[in-house]
Amino acid sequence: MDVKEILAHCDHTLLKQESTWEQIREVCDDGKKYGCASVCIPPAYVNRASEYVGDSLKICTVIGFPNGYSTTQVKVFETEDAIRNGADEIDMVVNIGWVKDRRWDDVLEEIKAVKASCQGRILKVIVETCLLTEEEKIKLCELVTLSGAEYIKTSTGFSTGGATREDVALFARHIGSEVKIKAAGGISSLQDAQDFLDLGADRLGTSRIVKLVKGEQGEGY
Numbered sequence: 001m002d003v004k005e006i007l008a009h010c011d012h013t014l015l016k017q018e019s020t021w022e023q024i025r026e027v028c029d030d031g032k033k034y035g036c037a038s039v040c041i042p043p044a045y046v047n048r049a050s051e052y053v054g055d056s057l058k059i060c061t062v063i064g065f066p067n068g069y070s071t072t073q074v075k076v077f078e079t080e081d082a083i084r085n086g087a088d089e090i091d092m093v094v095n096i097g098w099v100k101d102r103r104w105d106d107v108l109e110e111i112k113a114v115k116a117s118c119q120g121r122i123l124k125v126i127v128e129t130c131l132l133t134e135e136e137k138i139k140l141c142e143l144v145t146l147s148g149a150e151y152i153k154t155s156t157g158f159s160t161g162g163a164t165r166e167d168v169a170l171f172a173r174h175i176g177s178e179v180k181i182k183a184a185g186g187i188s189s190l191q192d193a194q195d196f197l198d199l200g201a202d203r204l205g206t207s208r209i210v211k212l213v214k215g216e217q218g219e220g221y
Contacts (some may be wrong), residue, residue: 003213004035006193006204011060011089011182013040013207015157024049030210032057037203038089043082050086060089060124063114066158068093068128072110079117089122090114091153091182091205096128099136104143111147124151124182124203130161137167138174145176151203155185162186165195172200188212 012031014023024045031039031053038058041049046061053059063078064070070078079090092114098107115123125147127140144152152171154163162185171181183196184205190212193204 001194001197003190006190006197007034007036007209007213009197009202009204010034010036010193010209011038011040011184011203011205012036012210013157013184013205015040015042015062015065019045021045021048025052028053028057030214034210034213036210040089040091040205043078043085043087046082046087047085058088059086060091061087062126062156063090063092064095065091065093065126066156068095068126069097072113075110076113076117079114083117083119083121087121089124090118091124091126093126093128093156094140096131099127099132099140104139107140108143108147111143111149115148122151123149124153125149126153126156126184128156128159129154129164129167130159134170137170141171141174141179145179149179151180151182153182153184153203153205155183155205157185157205163196163201165199168196168199168201 014027024041027039038060040060043061050059061082064075125144154167163183168183180202182203183201187206188208
């Protein structure tokens with residue numbers, strides 16, 4: 001897989017609390033220049049970024065981020081607000097406490113509620129694998145499949161660990177045929193990116209791959 005193909009699977013990401021508009025604009029410029037699948041940015045910048053890029057780049061944002069313990073009503077409101085502001089894709093965090101309490105019906109209904117609020121746009125469900133047992137990961141593959149969401153996503157990048165090759169392989173074995181995988185958190189090299197895609201990931205949430213390619217290829221890329 002060549003570099004351009006890897007970049008086409010990247011959600012070029014900037015979610016740091018201190019992110020400024022100048023930094024978000026640079027991420028948007030790089031996302032367009034390097035042919036990324038989307039840029040994943042904080043909700044407060046979605047409207048301005050959407051107006052800035054027009055139809056040239058997909059805008060992704062995060063819901064219930066990074067802890068996932070907002071109420072369902074708040075997540076639905078966040079999603080509706082993001083869509084009004086021009087978001088094309090939504091990455092939501094599940095309620096990890098509900099997972100630990102085995103409140104499977106509540107977890108499923110919340111994902112369904114957010115999916116309905118997406119109004120046909122892509123939903124990626126962040127399950128924060130570093131906090132889960134293998135049994136919980138497998139159960140969440142089942143719930144995400146049932147929910148109608150398009151993706152299951154490994155990590156926020158804000159917890160104790162990010163994507164692992166083992167988790168992506170596990171997801172690939174247990175998700176439904178219509179569900180795709182997004183690996184995120186700690187993807188720091190082209191080899192990492194290639195490995196995750198080879199294991200079955202369709203998207204990569206990363207801030208580093210574009211920076212790496214910029215450094216290697218220079219402005220003539």
